Amino acid sequence: MFFSWPTDWNNNTAVIEHDRKLTYAQLQELVEQYKEQLGNGRQLVLLVVHNNVQSVAIYLACLQSQHVVLMVDASLDAPKRAKLCDAYQPNWIVDEYGLHKQHAAQHLLDERVAVLLSTSGSTGSPKQVALSVENLQANAQGIASGLPIAQSDITITTLSMAYSYGLSVINSHLQCGASILLNEHSVMSREFWQALEQHKVSSFAGVPYSYEMLIRLGLCKKKLADLRYFTQAGGKLAKKYVQQLADFANAQNKQFFVMYGQTEATARMAINAEPEHYPESIGYAIEGGAFLLIDEQGHSISQNHIEGQLVYQGPNVMLGYAQSVVDLAHFEPASQLVTGDLAYRDEQGRYFISGRQARFIKPFGNRISLDDVEIWLQQQGVDGLATGDNDELWVGVCESSHLELTDLKNKLQQQLNLHPSKIKIFSIDAIPLTSSGKTDYPAFKQLISEVSG
Template sequence: MFYDALSQHANNIAAIEGEQQLSYAQLEQACRRLEGDLSQHLGRRKGVIFIMAFNGLSTLVAYLSALRQGHCAMLLSPDTAASDLQNLYEQFAPTVTISCEAKQQTTIQYHQFRTSLTHCMANLLLSTSGSTGTAKQVALSADNLQSNADAICDYLPIKSSDKTLCSLPFFYSYGLSIINSHLNKGACCVFTDASPVSRDYWQLFEEHQISSFAGVPFTYEMLLRLRFHQKKLPHLRYFTQAGGKLNVDAVKALGEFAENNQSQFFVMYGQTEASPRMAFLHPDLVLQKPESIGCAIPGGRFKLVDEQNQIIEQANSVGELFYTGPNVMLGYVCNITDLNALSADSSQSKNAWLATGDLAYFDEDGDYFIAGRKSRFLKLFGLRIDLDEVERKLLELGITGLTTGNDNYLVIGTTALSIEQSANDVKGRISQLLDLHPSVIKVIHLDVLPLTENGKKDYQAVLKLGLQKSS
């Protein structure tokens, strides 16, 4: 396992945070010290460990120590609301809470031991949405994490001499997979809370001669506005994108930048439920197929299922996308009882198919394309409305917005409203385009488009605001 093999990379630098750094040998020692403390209080009993996951060395040590001792770690945002945290305490009965801070500072709080996870196979709990107050958690095993780290290392050109800039949250599955895969190769993670659009981020980039970095669609949209693709970054070997669909023009611009910069751009697709990577598009295909997610990762497979639950064999036919592989989760859990039920006998088999909830098709070459989200459809007056298509139509009108809704309303949140383009104007145009009565369209002005902690579009926030206001 990547977390047990630290000493084999002994002299390599494992992680950097500000002025502090740890070699793999030092990381091994730090983990052993924390493990000794945990063992003294918990013995050999397996329990749930809450880790308030700051983006730095202290969280890395806590996370690896929990895995190495076979506990079940729940990674949480340090900004989790007190009420949400209390709910999670009641639901999951943690034995330890480790609060991580900068400069390797940790506070360890031990709780009364209430439940031993004697037969539980889960080693990690992650929220599906980044909203840490949610009751539903994805339960992942050590084998899930290792298989996905191995697969990522098979298709990404990670080398032990690499340094990657880790700015995505530690508790976000995409950010965590970057850490796991680099530890798997003996490479270096440079932690920062700086935004990729900040000066501090790029100062770190140059100071450490960063060879790779990662971003979600919002990251790259902002970078392109700042003309990132006109930079010269000779030490950048590759960069990756996941966490949602990036628009075609942006993919092309980034693909061209990679080509001109003698680097590689990897478009990836995944979900927390798959530890989290499921697909990648080979860099050679980025400019040819900018809308594609490519093929399944090594060890994984896709299938498409139609509305009659039949497998689709024909190219360019849309169906629901399913995935199987050793990285598929053990299951969802809402409390300690659910967690304790995840034994070797009760958890999902290795042949389980994960319903992604996405609609997709494949082309004649076998490369996959996401056509939309199964849940991103509304029915108003019997009319089926593709919310992603509405967003695309808004972009064609020069309007950036988020679209959501329920059985009664289509809600559009946008920052583009002005004297020239009022809410009624936007409503009128969309009403005409969709042949939909304006009374069921709500348009709200936003100062900024809301994002989750993971940098994804926060449709729930738009829906809540839209149903509170009228336009």
């Protein structure tokens, strides 16, 4: 198990925080201390997550003692954190100031639930994805089988542990007896790159936004002698950037992996190990998992190059959703995850995401993909986002794009063959992002509603 390791790893370095290094044996000693503080009996622990030794040790202590841990990113403000506490009534709150005993009540908790993760970024929504130990272990094993993680590797955290991708990086490296450099600096900061070079980091993970920024800052011109491979997930990265990163990896004898996942599948579901040849593919399902495509009637699609809704099956599919502590009493897990993404597969069985089922609008009955609109904006050299309803298309364009909005609207109207009255274009300061670096569409919609009055 990734949270219970063999004794022959005892002298391996497990975690590094600044100049502090803990071996696996020393990390386990710290875990034992936290287990003693939390006590016996199955409890609900709200963990305010930082990428530090304490958060890792508390997380592991909860898994080893069969407590349920609700992972909350440290960036979540106090009022939103308080709402989560009202909804879930945790027995313990753990933050940067220590462990704080809260409710003494013995909650009724499904024996399978182990971890609660949010999919809503920094909104503070009480909706959580409930994951079991089996989910976490299956995903850690699947990732470890698909990536070249070795005991000698050192990865660096670039994403919060409260985000499924970030947590998956930690789990998969613990699964392999590797080392984790715990970092809270932005990948665009000098401190991040100093730490990466000082500790001879061999891998890191990123989301589309972080790679777009890094490419602009000259990542592909760097000589990173110790870096063996790097991964991208957390959304679709534009083809041109995938190709640039794949070329960079090939030129420096490194590996680049494009991945696909959702919190509802514990994290990553697919790995594309050939992005230089198939830059728009998500590749194949991880070991233990499988994809299928279904049509609008729910029937399986057997033909290649036919679009359908992407469905995933595997032991890493969540137990279900929860909105409050009451929902944690019992789950009826589904046998498969309907991802909400549209996809097709090629003759070799590779999968390609073609859109998001919910990311379509139909003004005048015309079906318009909001993802396609954003791709078109990129092709025009515009940083922007698209949203809307079945009456109007709303486009937000970053002021840094320096384009005349009227001209852009005319081009877009011609591209979509849509009446100009159905297109609203607004100027925005910047693309809103969640704490994990994903596009924050709820915040964007709120911004549009404020601008439009």
